[in-house]
Amino acid sequence: MKENNTQNPSLVTIRNLSFSRGQRVIFDNASLDIQHGKITAIMGPSGSGKTTLLKLIGGQLSPSHGTIVVDGLNINQLSRSELYTLRKKMGMLFQSGALLTDLNVFDNVAYPIREHTALPETIIRTLVLMKLQAVGLRGARHLSPNELSGGMARRVALARAIALDPMMVMYDEPFTGQDPISMGVLIKLIKTLNDSVGLTSIIVSHDVQETAAIADYIYIMSSGKIIGQGTPQELKHSKSEWVQQFMNGQPDGPVKFHYSSDNYFDDL
Amino acid sequence: MTYSHLGQNLKMITFLSAIGQSVIANLTKTGRGTLFLKQTLSCTFSVLCHPRLIIKQLFSVGVLTILIITISGLFVGMVLGLQGYYILSDFGAEETLGVMIAASLVRELGPVVSALLFAGRAGSSLTAEIGLMKATEQLSGMEMMAVDPIQRIICPRFLAGCLSMPLLAAIFSMVGILGGQLVGVTLLGVDEGAFWSQMQSSIDFYDDILNGVIKSLVFGFVVTWISLFEGYDAIPTSEGVSRATTRTVVYSSFAILGMDFILTALMFGDI
Amino acid sequence: MHNPKSLDTLVGLFVIIGIGALFFIGMKVSNLASYSNNDGYTITARFENSGGLKVRSPVSVAGVRIGRVTAIDFDNENYESVVQMQIEPQYNTLPDDSSASIFTAGLLGEQYIGLQTGASDEFLTHNSEIEITQSAIVLEEIIGQFLFSEKEN
Numbered sequence: 001m002k003e004n005n006t007q008n009p010s011l012v013t014i015r016n017l018s019f020s021r022g023q024r025v026i027f028d029n030a031s032l033d034i035q036h037g038k039i040t041a042i043m044g045p046s047g048s049g050k051t052t053l054l055k056l057i058g059g060q061l062s063p064s065h066g067t068i069v070v071d072g073l074n075i076n077q078l079s080r081s082e083l084y085t086l087r088k089k090m091g092m093l094f095q096s097g098a099l100l101t102d103l104n105v106f107d108n109v110a111y112p113i114r115e116h117t118a119l120p121e122t123i124i125r126t127l128v129l130m131k132l133q134a135v136g137l138r139g140a141r142h143l144s145p146n147e148l149s150g151g152m153a154r155r156v157a158l159a160r161a162i163a164l165d166p167m168m169v170m171y172d173e174p175f176t177g178q179d180p181i182s183m184g185v186l187i188k189l190i191k192t193l194n195d196s197v198g199l200t201s202i203i204v205s206h207d208v209q210e211t212a213a214i215a216d217y218i219y220i221m222s223s224g225k226i227i228g229q230g231t232p233q234e235l236k237h238s239k240s241e242w243v244q245q246f247m248n249g250q251p252d253g254p255v256k257f258h259y260s261s262d263n264y265f266d267d268l
Numbered sequence: 269m270t271y272s273h274l275g276q277n278l279k280m281i282t283f284l285s286a287i288g289q290s291v292i293a294n295l296t297k298t299g300r301g302t303l304f305l306k307q308t309l310s311c312t313f314s315v316l317c318h319p320r321l322i323i324k325q326l327f328s329v330g331v332l333t334i335l336i337i338t339i340s341g342l343f344v345g346m347v348l349g350l351q352g353y354y355i356l357s358d359f360g361a362e363e364t365l366g367v368m369i370a371a372s373l374v375r376e377l378g379p380v381v382s383a384l385l386f387a388g389r390a391g392s393s394l395t396a397e398i399g400l401m402k403a404t405e406q407l408s409g410m411e412m413m414a415v416d417p418i419q420r421i422i423c424p425r426f427l428a429g430c431l432s433m434p435l436l437a438a439i440f441s442m443v444g445i446l447g448g449q450l451v452g453v454t455l456l457g458v459d460e461g462a463f464w465s466q467m468q469s470s471i472d473f474y475d476d477i478l479n480g481v482i483k484s485l486v487f488g489f490v491v492t493w494i495s496l497f498e499g500y501d502a503i504p505t506s507e508g509v510s511r512a513t514t515r516t517v518v519y520s521s522f523a524i525l526g527m528d529f530i531l532t533a534l535m536f537g538d539i
Numbered sequence: 540m541h542n543p544k545s546l547d548t549l550v551g552l553f554v555i556i557g558i559g560a561l562f563f564i565g566m567k568v569s570n571l572a573s574y575s576n577n578d579g580y581t582i583t584a585r586f587e588n589s590g591g592l593k594v595r596s597p598v599s600v601a602g603v604r605i606g607r608v609t610a611i612d613f614d615n616e617n618y619e620s621v622v623q624m625q626i627e628p629q630y631n632t633l634p635d636d637s638s639a640s641i642f643t644a645g646l647l648g649e650q651y652i653g654l655q656t657g658a659s660d661e662f663l664t665h666n667s668e669i670e671i672t673q674s675a676i677v678l679e680e681i682i683g684q685f686l687f688s689e690k691e692n
Contacts, residue, residue, distance in 0.1 A: 088414045
C-alpha cells in the first residue's frame with residue numbers, strides 16, 4: 001500500500017473536467033487532485049455544482065470533456081460491472097441520509113454487507129454493531145429511519161457508508177441543517193474515521209468554519225472553475241478578494257450583494 | 269396593418285414550435301421508457317432467483333388490492349344481474365342471464381375494470397413510492413452502494429404486478445358471476461340449472477376465458493410499466509411526485525381502454 | 540410492518556384464491572370440462588347444406604349430447620359440406636345405417652346434429668361415414684316455399 005501511495009499520491013485525479021446540464025455550464029475545465037488519506041474539502045456557494053462533482057466521481061454522471069481517474073481507473077471507460085466493483089470501495093454520505101425507509105437502522109447498515117458478501121448472520125451482526133458503535137448509535141439499532149433526528153439519520157448513513165470498509169468516503173453537505181451539537185459530533189466523527197481507519201475523505205460543503213477546522217486541503221469553486229486552493233491556513237491569508245469574501249462570509253465583495261440591475265437612483 | 273400581420277406570423281411560429289417541443293419531449297420520454305423497460309426485463313432472471321423480493325411486493329401490489337377488487341366485482345355482477353334480467357325478461361330469455369353476465373365479465377369487465385382499479389390502487393402507490401425513493405436519494409444511495417436499483421427495487425415490483433393482475437381479474441370475474449347469481453337466481457328467481465348450464469355451453473374456454481386472461485396479463489404489464497416508469501422518471505420534489513402519480517392513473521386508464529379495443533378487435537372481431 | 544411469516548401466508552392465500560378463481564371460471568363457467576375427452580372416435584357426414592352449423596356444435600342422439608362437431612369443410616367436387624364430428628368413446632354401439640340431420644334448438648336457437656339410430660348389427664367406427672343425411676332447414680327457403688304455394692292456391 002505504501003509503495004502504491006508514493007507512486008500515485010492522489011487517489012482521485014480530475015483533469016480538464018467540463019460538464020453542462022442543458023444550457024447551464026456546471027464545470028468548465030476544472031482540474032483537481034484528492035490525496036490519499038487526507039480530508040479534502042470542496043467548497044463554494046450554493047449551486048456551484050459541488051454535489052454534481054461527487055456524482056461524477058461516483059460515476060453516476062459522465063462528463064462531457066476531461067477525465068476522472070479514481071484509484072488508477074478511468075471512471076468513464078469502465079464497464080458497468082467494473083464500475084460497481086469500484087463503487088464497493090467508495091462510500092457516500094448523502095445530504096438527506098438516503099436511508100432505506102422500509103428497513104430499520106440495523107438492517108440499513110447491514111444492507112450493503114448482505115448485498116455484497118455471503119457472511120453468516122452472526123458475523124454481520126458483529127460488523128454492524130461495530131459500525132454503529134463507531135457512530136455512537138448502537139442503542140438505536142431497532143429504530144426505523146423516520147424515528148431518527150436529522151443528525152442521527154446522517155450518523156446512521158455514515159455507519160452504512162463505512163460498512164464495507166471503503167477506501168474513501170464522500171460527504172455531501174454533511175453539516176447543513178444540523179444543530180451545533182450534532183454538527184460537533186459529525187465533525188469529530190469524520191476526523192476520527194479519517195485518521196484511525198486511514199480513509200480518504202472528500203467533503204463538499206459551504207460551511208466554512210466547520211470544514212476548515214478538519215480539512216487538510218481546500219478547493220474553492222465558483223461558476224465551474226477552481227478559484228482558490230490550499231490548506232485552510234493558506235486560504236485564510238489568500239490575496240484573492242473572492243476567497244477572502246467567501247472564507248469570511250462578507251455580504252459584499254466581488255460577489256455583489258445586489259442582483260445586477262440599473263443604477264438605483266435612476267430606477268427610483 | 270403590416271405589423272399586425274407580423275404579429276400573427278410570430279404567434280403562428282410560437283404555436284408551431286410549442287407543438288414541436290411537446291412532440292420531441294414526448295418522443296424522448298417514450299424512448300427513456302423503452303430503455304427503462306429493457307433494463308427492467310434484463311434483470312428478470314436474477315430477480316427470479318430471489319423469490320423473497322417478489323413475495324414482498326406481491327403482498328403490497330396484490331394482497332392489498334384484493335378487497336377493492338372483491339367488493340367492486342360483487343357490485344358489478346349484481347348490477348349486471350339486475351339490468352340483464354330486466355332486458356332479457358322482455359324477450360322471455362331470462363335463462364340466458366348467466367351467459368350474459370359471464371360473457372361480459374370474463375371477456376371485458378373483468379380484465380378492464382380490475383385493471384382500472386389496479387391502476388388506481390396499486391399503480392399510484394408504486395409511482396409515489398418510487399418517486400419518493402428518488403426524491404429522498406434512496407435510489408442514488410443504492411447505486412453508490414453498488415446495488416442496482418432497477419434490479420432490487422423496480423424489477424421485483426414489475427414482476428409482482430404482472431403476476432397479480434391476471435389473478436385479480438380472475439377473482440373479480442368469479443365474484444361478479446357469483447354476485448350475478450345472487451341477484452338473478454336467489455332474488456329474481458331465474459332457474460339455477462339453466463343459469464349455469466347455458467353459461468357452460470356458451471362460454472368457450474379458449475375463445476373467451478384464455479383471451480380474457482391474456483388481456484389482463486397485457487394490462488398488468490402496461491400498468492405496472494407506466495407506474496414504475498412515472499415514479500422513476502418523476503421530478504424529485506413533492507410536487508413532481510404528486511404530478512407523476514396523477515399521470516400514472518390518467519395514462520394507465522387511457523392505455524387500458526385503448527389496448528382493450530385493439531385486443532378485442534384482434535381476438536373477437538374480424539377487423 | 541408485518542412479520543415475514545404472516546406476509547408469506549397472506550401472499551400464499553392470495554395466489555391460491557387467484558388460481559382457484561381461474562379454475563372456477565375454467566371448470567364451472569366455461570365448457571373446459573367437456574374438452575377433457577379428446578380420445579373419442581371421428582365420423583363424417585356429407586350434407587347438401589350444413590346451414591348455421593359451427594365447429595363445436597353438439598351432436599346428440601335421443602336428446603343426449605354424445606359428441607361435437609370438429610370440422611366443417613367444403614367438398615370441391617360434389618359441392619357438398621363435409622362435417623367431421625367426434626363421438627365420445629363410451630358411445631361405440633351406434634348402428635352404421637344411422638342417419639344424421641341438422642336441427643335447430645328452438646325457433647332461433649343454435650343448430651346441432653341429431654343422429655337417428657338404424658337397425659344394422661354393424662357399428663360406426665373411427666373414420667366411417669354416415670350415408671343418410673338430411674340438410675339443415677333454411678328458414679328463408681321454407682318461407683319462400685310457403686308463400687309460393689299460397690299463391691298457387
